[in-house]
Amino acid sequence: xxxxxxxxxxxxxxxxxxxxxxxxxxxxxxxxxxxxxxxxxxxxxxxxxxxxxxxxxxxxxxxxxxxxxxxxxxxxxxxxxxxxxxxxxxxxxxxxxxxxxxxxxxxxxxxxxxxxxxxxxxxxxxxxxxxxxxxxxxxxxxxxxxxxxxxxxxxxxxxxxxxxxxxxxxxxxxxxxxxxxxxxxxxxxxxxxxxxxxxxxxxxxxxxxxxxxxxxxxxxxxxxxxxxxxxxxxxxxxxxxxxxxxxxxxxxxxxxxxxxxxxxxxxxxxxxxxxxxxxxxxxxxxxxxxxxxxxxxxxxxxxxxxxxxxxxxxxxxxxxxxxxxxxxxxxxxxxxxxxxxxxxxxxxxxxxxxxxxxxxxxxxxxxx
Ligand code: 13P
Ligand code: SF4
Numbered sequence: 001x002x003x004x005x006x007x008x009x010x011x012x013x014x015x016x017x018x019x020x021x022x023x024x025x026x027x028x029x030x031x032x033x034x035x036x037x038x039x040x041x042x043x044x045x046x047x048x049x050x051x052x053x054x055x056x057x058x059x060x061x062x063x064x065x066x067x068x069x070x071x072x073x074x075x076x077x078x079x080x081x082x083x084x085x086x087x088x089x090x091x092x093x094x095x096x097x098x099x100x101x102x103x104x105x106x107x108x109x110x111x112x113x114x115x116x117x118x119x120x121x122x123x124x125x126x127x128x129x130x131x132x133x134x135x136x137x138x139x140x141x142x143x144x145x146x147x148x149x150x151x152x153x154x155x156x157x158x159x160x161x162x163x164x165x166x167x168x169x170x171x172x173x174x175x176x177x178x179x180x181x182x183x184x185x186x187x188x189x190x191x192x193x194x195x196x197x198x199x200x201x202x203x204x205x206x207x208x209x210x211x212x213x214x215x216x217x218x219x220x221x222x223x224x225x226x227x228x229x230x231x232x233x234x235x236x237x238x239x240x241x242x243x244x245x246x247x248x249x250x251x252x253x254x255x256x257x258x259x260x261x262x263x264x265x266x267x268x269x270x271x272x273x274x275x276x277x278x279x280x281x282x283x284x285x286x287x288x289x290x291x292x293x294x295x296x297x298x299x300x301x302x303x304x305x306x307x308x309x310x311x312x313x314x315x316x317x318x319x320x321x322x323x324x325x326x327x328x329x330x331x332x333x334x335x336x337x338x339x340x341x342x343x344x345x346x347x348x349x350x351x352x353x354x355x356x357x358x359x360x361x362x363x364x365x366x367x368x
Contacts, residue, residue, distance in 0.1 A: 038078070087124045129152055154238055159186055184356040199222075204229060265279070284304070296315050
């Protein structure tokens with residue numbers, strides 16, 4: 001059914017100005033000394049040591065570019081060992097990160113679940129800030145680093161904890177589900193989190209006739225189309241996925257009626273209406289592994305098509321993709337810097353973290 005209502009900052013006259021009501025934590029002391037910069041020369045030894053990695057990404061990284069990347073990849077992989085660190089990377093990270101240095105890669109749900117199992121004392125999060133915050137919530141005693149803390153998300157930026165409190169005042173007793181693409185401050189105000197992998201399951205787990213689902217209006221619309229629960233939405237959107245149009249997908253189909261189209265549920269409804277399959281980034285990857293389409297249009301962030309093509313070069317990717325500028329803030333150079341200097345460390349006010357952690361853990365503990 002269609003969403004029942006949609007609200008945004010302009011709908012609350014008494015909305016406090018400004019983004020956050022939570023004071024930022026003071027910068028933490030570094031948990032170890034900075035290490036010297038290793039040599040980043042392209043030598044026969046670097047070529048030999050990184051040859052197995054190049055084999056994995058040779059279909060998406062031209063040979064001329066490899067000598068520029070391989071020394072940094074080798075240095076990062078050695079430093080991880082020296083620091084006792086683990087690298088978690090989202091499916092939207094560039095192939096040299098996803099295939100070259102990540103220990104664990106996945107969608108937001110997989111990264112959150114894997115974060116609960118990490119043994120290493122340092123986590124380097126290659127993704128956006130809310131993902132690093134989620135890792136910190138689940139690992140309060142570990143050092144969580146993000147190579148560039150400016151890696152934000154238009155969804156996370158669209159809503160504050162104060163907005164959630166205003167929604168609760170307007171709809172007393174209605175449970176609140178927050179997409180993980182939100183700040184810890186917002187997670188602290190809600191009943192449970194969800195990702196695009198489990199959004200319908202989370203909404204239905206609450207056994208309520210109505211649910212406030214925030215902040216993505218399009219994911220909310222998609223969830224509403226899959227459940228009888230009444231969905232009250234927020235006017236947030238992903239700046240990457242909202243740019244796709246149904247019209248451009250119809251043009252691909254007209255050019256080749258056999259083409260397969262798969263899309264992320266952060267896309268607008270007219271885009272999802274053209275898709276053969278809709279799912280989270282991990283669900284999309286699994287779909288491609290199983291179906292092995294000859295020609296595929298992947299309606300999501302561009303790097304994911306590269307990461308899949310590296311693994312399945314026989315699938316021809318048509319690429320009307322959009323780049324996420326926030327995901328692309330993470331580079332080999334700043335991952336290396338992060339491991340050398342142990343910066344930038346993610347910190348969350350402990351009292352707020354305790355409340356936010358409950359919402360994330362409640363999602364993780366849901367039975368499948
Ligand atoms: P997934 O949970 O599907 O990986 O999505 C995260 C995200 O930010 C998509 O834009
Ligand atoms: Fe946020 Fe969209 Fe980037 Fe995902 S792709 S991190 S939802 S801005």
